[in-house]
Amino acid sequence: DPSPESTFVCPIIIEDDRTGLDTETIRRALRDNLLYIQGKLPELASKNDLYMALAYTIRDRLLQRWLTTQQTYLKKDVRTVCYLSAEFLVGPHLANNLINLGIYEQVQKAVSESGLKLEELIAQEEEPGLGNGGLGRLAACYLDSLSTLEIPAIGYGIRYEFGIFDQEIHDGWQVEITDKWLQYGNPWEIARPEAGVEVKFGGYTESYTDENGNYRSRWIPDYVVKGIPYDTPILGYRVNTANTMRLWKSEACESFDFGRFNRGDYYGAVDNKVHSENISKVLYPNDEPIQGKELRLEQQYFFVSCSLQDMIRIHLHENPSLNSFHQKWSVQLNDTHPSVGVAELMRLLIDVHHFDWDKAWFITQNTFAYTNHTLLPEALEKWPLSIFGRLLPRLMEIIYEINHRFLDKIRIIYPHDDGKISRLSIIDESGEKYVRMAHLACVGSQAINGVAALHTELLKKDVLRNFYELFPEKFSNKTNGVTPRRWIVSSNPRLTFAITEKIGENWIKHLEDLRGLENYVDDGGFRDSWRRIKYDIKADLANYIDKKVGIKVDPSTLFDVQVKRIHEYKRQHLNVLHIVTLYHRLKNNPNLDITPRTFIFGGKAAPGYFMAKLIIKLINSVAEVIDNDPTIAGRLKVVFLPDYNVTLGQRVYPAADLSEQISTAGKEASGTGNMKFSMNGALTIGTLDGANIEIREEVGAENFFLFGLTTEEVYAKKAAGYNPQEYYYHNEELRAVLDLIGSGFFSRGDSSLFRPLVDNLIYNDPYMLLADYQSYIDCQEGVGRAYKDQEHWSRLAILNVARMGKFSSDRSIRQYCEEIWRVQPVKIELPDYIQANA
Numbered sequence: 001d002p003s004p005e006s007t008f009v010c011p012i013i014i015e016d017d018r019t020g021l022d023t024e025t026i027r028r029a030l031r032d033n034l035l036y037i038q039g040k041l042p043e044l045a046s047k048n049d050l051y052m053a054l055a056y057t058i059r060d061r062l063l064q065r066w067l068t069t070q071q072t073y074l075k076k077d078v079r080t081v082c083y084l085s086a087e088f089l090v091g092p093h094l095a096n097n098l099i100n101l102g103i104y105e106q107v108q109k110a111v112s113e114s115g116l117k118l119e120e121l122i123a124q125e126e127e128p129g130l131g132n133g134g135l136g137r138l139a140a141c142y143l144d145s146l147s148t149l150e151i152p153a154i155g156y157g158i159r160y161e162f163g164i165f166d167q168e169i170h171d172g173w174q175v176e177i178t179d180k181w182l183q184y185g186n187p188w189e190i191a192r193p194e195a196g197v198e199v200k201f202g203g204y205t206e207s208y209t210d211e212n213g214n215y216r217s218r219w220i221p222d223y224v225v226k227g228i229p230y231d232t233p234i235l236g237y238r239v240n241t242a243n244t245m246r247l248w249k250s251e252a253c254e255s256f257d258f259g260r261f262n263r264g265d266y267y268g269a270v271d272n273k274v275h276s277e278n279i280s281k282v283l284y285p286n287d288e289p290i291q292g293k294e295l296r297l298e299q300q301y302f303f304v305s306c307s308l309q310d311m312i313r314i315h316l317h318e319n320p321s322l323n324s325f326h327q328k329w330s331v332q333l334n335d336t337h338p339s340v341g342v343a344e345l346m347r348l349l350i351d352v353h354h355f356d357w358d359k360a361w362f363i364t365q366n367t368f369a370y371t372n373h374t375l376l377p378e379a380l381e382k383w384p385l386s387i388f389g390r391l392l393p394r395l396m397e398i399i400y401e402i403n404h405r406f407l408d409k410i411r412i413i414y415p416h417d418d419g420k421i422s423r424l425s426i427i428d429e430s431g432e433k434y435v436r437m438a439h440l441a442c443v444g445s446q447a448i449n450g451v452a453a454l455h456t457e458l459l460k461k462d463v464l465r466n467f468y469e470l471f472p473e474k475f476s477n478k479t480n481g482v483t484p485r486r487w488i489v490s491s492n493p494r495l496t497f498a499i500t501e502k503i504g505e506n507w508i509k510h511l512e513d514l515r516g517l518e519n520y521v522d523d524g525g526f527r528d529s530w531r532r533i534k535y536d537i538k539a540d541l542a543n544y545i546d547k548k549v550g551i552k553v554d555p556s557t558l559f560d561v562q563v564k565r566i567h568e569y570k571r572q573h574l575n576v577l578h579i580v581t582l583y584h585r586l587k588n589n590p591n592l593d594i595t596p597r598t599f600i601f602g603g604k605a606a607p608g609y610f611m612a613k614l615i616i617k618l619i620n621s622v623a624e625v626i627d628n629d630p631t632i633a634g635r636l637k638v639v640f641l642p643d644y645n646v647t648l649g650q651r652v653y654p655a656a657d658l659s660e661q662i663s664t665a666g667k668e669a670s671g672t673g674n675m676k677f678s679m680n681g682a683l684t685i686g687t688l689d690g691a692n693i694e695i696r697e698e699v700g701a702e703n704f705f706l707f708g709l710t711t712e713e714v715y716a717k718k719a720a721g722y723n724p725q726e727y728y729y730h731n732e733e734l735r736a737v738l739d740l741i742g743s744g745f746f747s748r749g750d751s752s753l754f755r756p757l758v759d760n761l762i763y764n765d766p767y768m769l770l771a772d773y774q775s776y777i778d779c780q781e782g783v784g785r786a787y788k789d790q791e792h793w794s795r796l797a798i799l800n801v802a803r804m805g806k807f808s809s810d811r812s813i814r815q816y817c818e819e820i821w822r823v824q825p826v827k828i829e830l831p832d833y834i835q836a837n838a
């Protein structure tokens with residue numbers, strides 16, 4: 001019998017070590033996790049042990065919010081957005097979760113007893129590099145906003161074992177190193193093997209008549225792979241909503257073939273396991289255009305099939321049938337990478353759930369929506385029929401049937417117009433036959449959107465013209481946005497504090513409120529502190545640069561920054577032409593009065609993209625000569641920062657004075673780095689391309705450095721037979737600059753090294769650098785002059801920040817919710833015993 005003393009007459013209230021948000025409880029939980037998860041005594045713990053213990057401490061605080069969110073969704077039978085994306089470039093989780101939970105300060109104090117700073121533990125996190133660039137990062141910003149806006153959502157993707165490669169620079173050249181982001185474990189994910197699903201590949205199809213006399217198809221595959229979901233909670237800012245990012249890992253169904261093993265074929269016995277696990281092994285490191293490799297198609301079909309099967313399972317748990325599927329799920333295709341989903345949902349509805357074609361098609365068309373992210377014709381995804389049909393025979397049949405029915409309708413609208421038919425067809429039959437994935441996405445979706453106003457207009461006029469003619473009502477624009485939680489609050493705490501001191505903290509959730517800063521542009525004291533903050537951040541970056549690449553840069557110089565994937569259309573080499581122009585001028589006139597600048601570059605090149613890799617080598621070669629030339633006396637410095645990624649972006653954007661957004665007009669769909677710079681008080685030098693146009697509209701033409709041809713002028717020049725040689729021969733300075741590069745001056749006398757690059761500009765110049773050169777140089781002179789007047793520059797910078805409200809991803813997501821997904825917020829109430837956010 002229990003003694004009277006041990007009988008609880010009422011529950012004892014203790015702070016739960018897994019949920020409490022005060023400093024003391026977090027401190028206790030941290031020590032506890034260090035011992036019981038890391039198995040370390042405090043005095044023997046490494047920095048990484050402490051990071052892991054802290055990560056688990058924070059994950060504990062997410063779990064109640066996450067489970068409550070999922071339970072609420074099930075109970076309320078909500079409509080859910082599924083964002084299908086081959087890439088999610090989420091960046092490190094720890095700092096973001098602290099900010100969104102509102103416990104940054106408490107954790108800072110709790111950590112201090114370890115003798116380490118919270119910032120050091122935050123820096124310990126290995127970022128999940130599960131994306132290439134803008135497209136993957138956009139998906140991550142959208143997950144943040146979906147949770148912050150309390151929208152039921154799931155991000156479905158692939159759990160690559162190796163993400164985007166780490167970049168090292170050896171002798172000026174890019175070297176790719178395998179990204180082993182999982183090697184010390186990932187505390188933010190939870191595997192759900194019980195929710196695994198199977199995916200078929202290869203083999204053949206056959207028709208049969210079922211017990212009711214219905215004519216059906218079945219797919220006899222060559223092999224079957226299992227998908228295991230790994231879930232990561234995505235918490236919104238100061239709300240209880242924690243949505244799920246569900247990434248699929250591929251595994252073998254039977255990891256070991258005993259039949260083969262018994263026959264003595266050990267390697268054959270593990271073959272199947274090796275092949276199955278290969279599917280989610282590595283991210284393809286090409287930005288646009290993608291590479292047509294079979295494994296890439298396997299990846300796409302793998303994650304899309306897993307995700308659709310998952311939705312169907314969840315749906316049937318709550319609903320008697322799939323008749324209402326499209327009412328409960330809105331599935332967004334992030335570019336065409338997941339567009340095989342259109343055919344896969346048809347297959348699941350018809351072959352597995354025995355729907356008839358028309359009903360299945362109605363559900364499918366009302367489920368999907370498609371976002372296009374590119375204007376480069378070579379980046380439009382297409383798969384050779386030979387590969388597609390061999391790997392996915394049943395999907396091939398379904399796509400033929402979709403196309404057949406689609407073209408039958410088209411023939412009625414455009415009788416006797418065979419050109420139209422072949423231009424609209426999902427199958428490209430002009431040479432080797434291909435499946436055109438954008439056509440499949442357009443035909444199978446209820447909505448189609450571009451990612452900036454100009455981009456959407458060009459889609460309608462050009463890339464998807466024939467589809468726009470057919471169904472104009474499906475098209476709309478959704479200008480990209482970025483999350484201010486990561487791209488201002490987390491990356492730029494000093495600016496966050498300065499803004500919040502003046503206008504309160506509402507702007508973090510309602511970025512339009514930054515307008516309030518306009519009241520302070522005339523406040524000299526505010527401008528002073530604005531400049532001091534920028535200087536301090538630049539000094540931090542200068543320290544980082546010295547540590548990483550051993551170059552000393554002066555924080556009082558103009559920091560002129562271009563960070564993004566290396567691509568000819570993004571024109572990093574135009575930036576180099578400007579640098580060499582200034583260098584050439586200083587060599588001819590050493591006393592020339594110029595605004596001292598530090599040029600900072602960062603970005604990865606696709607490993608197979610020769611010209612992009614040569615551009616990296618050029619930047620580093622020019623850097624070496626200029627940085628070591630005593631006549632320059634520090635007035636120009638050039639730095640290439642290796643391994644540009646989300647973490648480095650968070651360091652660089654806040655430190656920039658000038659943002660380089662210099663793509664050929666009509667080539668950059670939107671850009672999102674342009675937004676991150678401007679939000680952090682950099683001014684933009686840019687062309688009328690992508691979202692630059694809308695940024696300029698918002699901040700005002702007088703606060704933006706514009707140069708270059710417009711899209712119309714680019715088209716007209718091309719049509720008139722663009723000849724770059726005319727610019728080369730008629731512009732003396734340009735010729736001197738190109739000749740200097742071509743001569744071997746920057747390559748120790750080797751005049752062959754940069755020849756392909758220089759010749760490509762003089763004789764071909766597909767991205768019209770030479771046509772834009774003079775306009776760019778002149779515009780940069782204006783930048784230099786403007787920077788000399790620091791009071792003036794500060795005004796422009798403050799106005800840039802004040803007017804960036806439109807470019808929050810919260811605005812973008814609200815528009816998707818209202819105009820495409822038709823979903824509503826769902827409030828999440830925590831049980832009483834969980835401490836609410838601070």
Ligand code: GPV
Pocket residue numbers: 132133134135136138286287288335373374379451480668669670671672690
């Ligand atoms: I397609 N984008 C990308 O990063 N990778 C791709 O494969 C494709 C597009 C980018 C565009 O280049 C940017 O202009 C755009 O801002 C971004 O996608 C997000 O929409």
